[in-house]
Amino acid sequence: METAELWKKYQEKMFVISSYDLVISTTYFDADTIAPVKGADYRNDRLAYLYGEVFSLQTDPELLELLEKLNSAENLDDEKKRIVKWHLEDFNKMRYIPKELYVEYSQVQLEANDVWKKAKSENNYKLFEPYLFRLIELTKKTLEYRHTDLKGYNILLDDFEPGMNIEKYDRFFGLIKERLIPLIKRISKAEKIDTAFVYDYYPVEQQRKFMKEILDYMHYDFDAGVLAETEHPFSNAISKYDSRITTHYYENNLMSSVFSVVHEAGHATYNNQVRDDLAETFVFSNISSGMHESQSRLMENYLARTSAFWDNLFPKVKELFPEQLKDVDQKKFVRAANASECSLIRTDADELTYPLHILIRYEIEKGIFDGSIDLNDLENIWNEKYEEYLGIRPSCSSEGILQDVHWAGGMFGYFPTYALGSGYAAQFMHAMRKDLDVDQLMHDNKFTVIKDWLREHIHQYGGLYLPEEQIRIATGEEFNPEYYVDYLTEKYTSLYFPE
């Protein structure tokens, strides 16, 4: 067969897989946003079946044959070669896993997700514990079917962030501990920033209007996305042309929805800005977690927590909440958005203490997979670590071990990419600021120029490049976490200890 014909056949197979992905992804979004509770069992049984069908398509020997032929074809262009290479690697990850195991795992994930919601709302870890154990067991079992030189937790780490492993993460988190913990301790004794107004009463209906303002300012394309409401904010790229975000409104917390919306819009922007000719290929959805997270963190922290971001938006928030903000000027508002305080909930954590929340999860996951942790002691270990690193102890499961959805989805190895993504973002931001006067652009209401830079240097490629390659392309340098700790150190030192 001609290479062009092989490619065409390959694309046809991808089209079939993407058809399943589309409806499953939409059903998943529906389930998390509006579906009624009584339909859950009926839906989960059928979704698990379809996950199995997708698994069969993804591990189809004909697909493998096509990929192998394309991989050795001589006249395939460089980008297509990469796509084939990444896809082959992914194929080999799935290849030896028994379908029954995969379907069982999917079924437990779907159930665990529902049980987790219930357990969290009832503040009852014991309800969720057996599902967590089962997911850990099934994850370990799945790892036995992976033919790779990597072992245990390293396989999971590499799945979510190609090239990463325990050694590298240990180094990364070592730097964070060394440089940030002393700063956090110093700040805990410094004068507090006044954030009382943040916890005033902000009616949900008004918050909704404000999110629309923020997203319009960021040129989020509502014709290619949706803002919906869920318990746990997330983004969901059904396609490049339909990249959705969700948030959760708290009546007594203005900042929570603001920064979750900007964060998820960062993810959506990545998906919306992938090049058209890559949008229906393997590299559209196969972007590393760290790289994706770098784009949400960049928007959330490196842009939306600056004063310039608020030059156009602060008058709007004042208009929507005149009473609540009557004694608040832009400076006070931005300072409050950056206040650092050790807290229990990761998603509400400030930029500085955030990586410690991740460190805790990373250490626990490491312990789960190297067997050094007694699973029956998990909640206690969680609480101990919060006390050790953040000086506070959860008083209940819902603000402790039950706070995150990830483990309920069997996503072990994912958390560390959150801190890593923040690290990438610091370096991207450093490069962007060399090219653009970012603050001036935001002041001038030209957020699109910033998005254009991100598209040109990062987004357009989707997952065409490995994280290390992508960082080199966008910044001209190897990944250097010093940018991250330097940024945090400078920012928080000048915020809390102005000269």
Add this chain to the structure above:
Amino acid sequence: METAELWKKYQEKMFVISSYDLVISTTYFDADTIAPVKGADYRNDRLAYLYGEVFSLQTDPELLELLEKLNSAENLDDEKKRIVKWHLEDFNKMRYIPKELYVEYSQVQLEANDVWKKAKSENNYKLFEPYLFRLIELTKKTLEYRHTDLKGYNILLDDFEPGMNIEKYDRFFGLIKERLIPLIKRISKAEKIDTAFVYDYYPVEQQRKFMKEILDYMHYDFDAGVLAETEHPFSNAISKYDSRITTHYYENNLMSSVFSVVHEAGHATYNNQVRDDLAETFVFSNISSGMHESQSRLMENYLARTSAFWDNLFPKVKELFPEQLKDVDQKKFVRAANASECSLIRTDADELTYPLHILIRYEIEKGIFDGSIDLNDLENIWNEKYEEYLGIRPSCSSEGILQDVHWAGGMFGYFPTYALGSGYAAQFMHAMRKDLDVDQLMHDNKFTVIKDWLREHIHQYGGLYLPEEQIRIATGEEFNPEYYVDYLTEKYTSLYFPE
């Protein structure tokens, strides 16, 4: 194979089909409620592919073999025999249609639906016309592959309402013309009922709250359903446990959302009340259109337009709209809800003139399929018929030929079941009133007793029985359309010409 084992294998195949139905149905609901416009092409291409997959499953020779074996098995209980019989009949309808034709048809339907939305909002019939022609052509082509004694339009009529044909519908509509047109003419010269308040300003947010009140009164189960918002109200039973409804809010029309919500809740109640052991069988979703419509019409017209229905709800609507309804008492409110006036939009039509809207569509469809209508003249014919039967002429396409979604979905032969369903409902209501003091029950806030009656006599069976059988089971008589015209004649005579 043992019969029990055959049945198990058959159920397994049904489970697979229902898995596809679930995700497709959810995606369809999502598309109509919140999906962004730019994702439409990507989605439609993939949905059309999956429709093809479902078609393959539905026409799978192994399924046929199972059905045939079960059909001739001796030790199958009566209900299962029926299920198998209806399924076999359905199988034979699909059986000889080429898959390519089916997929092409699906693709055109999906596109036509999007184009129709655009054409309607731009009031441009010419935009939609080529899609309509294509759907007519493809429908005719599909009919060539139907092995049946029926011909042309009769095949379509029988598909939506087993047992119905042109001859029977002509008789049914003949009675309507004979008995109702003179009454409508008399009313057009009578003193008008004051409905001005209906078109006051009713904020959408308040209407939403009111719909919640109405659905609570009707004991609609929000744990097994959703109320969403769409351009065109519809109901969508994803499963017995997830039976959804939608409505459209108009700021200047209170009654529109009220009666569409009650109507769709009628459909949803049917699905929610199907017996558990039938809920995952062929007869769950395969209920005749006329029978389903009888249940929505029964709620909408025969219950919600009575005064007793409002005994509990009128105080609530007064509370939500105190200004708008300050000069309106319950009597005036209910009279306005029943006012009859010839109008252009079917979905807003009153109970009395409604069947004429259907008659017009029926006559046009008949002409399309017997070739007596020049397709290029369709819009003109539509307008002429409105002038003939209702004495008014659409001034634009969106309030004429573009008003309904059905033809954009290729649903020819469906419309007549709307009038027929109203006819069935009259007879059901007559039977129910023999058993129950319906008005007293509504007055006493005991709507569940009415729902129980419907479950016991109709809903529990799903589509287990043919319409004619179901009518006999619930009423002890053959279908008799005199109940319908008598009801309308008595009701509207006493409303407009009280003695």
